Amino acid sequence: MAKVKYYYDQETLSYQKVERRKRKIFGNVALFIFSSCLVGFLLYLYAGKVYDSPELRSAKRDKKFVEMQMESMEEEIAQLTAVIEEVEERDNSIYRIYFDANPITEEQRQAGFGGVNRYKNYEGYSNSDKVIALKESIDKLKKRTAIQSKSLDEIAVLAKDKEKLLASIPAIQPVRNQDLTRMASGYGYRTDPFNKTRKFHYGMDFTAPRGTPVFASGDGVVERADANSAGYGNHIRIDHGYGYVSLYAHLRQRNPYNVKVGQKVKRGDIIGYVGSTGRSQAPHLHYEVFKDNERINPINFYYGSLTPEEFNELLKKSQQENISLD
Missing domain, CATH: 1.20.5 (Single alpha-helices involved in coiled-coils or other helix-helix interfaces)
Structure with missing residues (x-):
């Protein structure tokens, strides 16, 4: 109370x-x-x-973690950008030039993204500018990587085709040096052995004993193996692709062929044997090379089997104007 x-x-x-x-x-x-x-x-x-509240401390910690991760991402993007730039440089200055492909322009590699604002959903936050910049860098890097990947796929196809081309070109001597008696006649004007007139000789004659192996000078497919071409006697033609054809004439009378029409052959395979059939005065191999249906000098295609000294000696002999054997 x-x-x-x-x-x-x-x-x-x-x-x-x-x-x-x-x-x-x-x-x-x-x-x-x-x-x-x-x-x-x-x-x-x-x-x-x-003193911060537990919630505030947690929020600050999360914010600091996000900022650290963003800084780490910036460093990684910079490193990846440096790597892709180096690959692009090699692609343009080495790979594409070697395989006769046009370089990819800087405008194509660095092209941006037009149209609508693709980063609208990232706006309105405390770190929006930084997040948008990172996202844009990642998108550009992804596009550059995709362009480079496509380029390397193209280079791989070109490389495979280039390897096939290099294997197909007639690049070795069809008769081995150790089997030769002499290099009888080269490409150019020579004296015809039958009528003694000056006449253009479209191949090279390699004198060797009957039965000496004749080798395919490049990869290809046997197009002909018969005696149905005037003057050549038993002969073989190989289609190497890319416009190249090689011809091997005056093969021996008996069992002249080691291949048949349609057969695929590799450079260095034995395809026939030296003889003296057709318009020939002595056992030898008459060898011709065609490019796009035009006869060309075979002397330019022996880089695959001769040393520089052997090539120079062969070149010297092939340029002598003498009497051909066919």
Whole structure:
């Protein structure tokens, strides 16, 4: 029970009862509550500057982790960009030039992305600019990689075709040096052995004993193996592809062929044997090379079997104007 308080009234010279006003009480209570809230708020602000809440600490940690990952991604993108630039340089300056392919222009490799804003979903965040820049770098890198991958696929096809071409070109001497008696006649004007007139000789004559092996000078398919061409006697023609055809004439009478029409042969395979059939005065191999149906000098196609010294000696002999054997 609340205590009753009194005070002494000097005017009436008597004790009077103290009356407590409810409004004053309410005001005091309100003032106390307001003061308490104000002090608490000020303490909260002060504590917030000194101590982080668990949620705030977690958010700051996550933000720092994201920033670290973004920095790491920037470094990786820079490294990958350097690698792709080196591959592009090799592709343009070595591979594509070697295989007669046009280089890919810088505009094609560095082309951007037109049209709508593809990075709209990344806008409106605290790190939007950085995220968009990273995403754009990644997209460009992916495009450059795709272009380079397609280029290397093309180079692989060209390389395979180039390897096939190099294997197909008639590039070796059809009779081995150790089997030769002599190089009788070369490509150019020579004296015809039958009518003694000066006549153009479209091949090279290799003098060798009957039965000496004759080798395919390049990969190809046997196009002919017969004696149905005037003057050549028993002869073989090999289609090497790419416009090249080689001809081997005056093969021996008996069992002249070691191949048949339609057969695939490799450079160095034995295809027949030296003889003296057709328009021939002595055992030898008459050898011709065609490019796009035009006869060309076979001397230019022996880089696959002769040393520089042997080639120079053969060249010297082939240029002598003498009497041919056919």
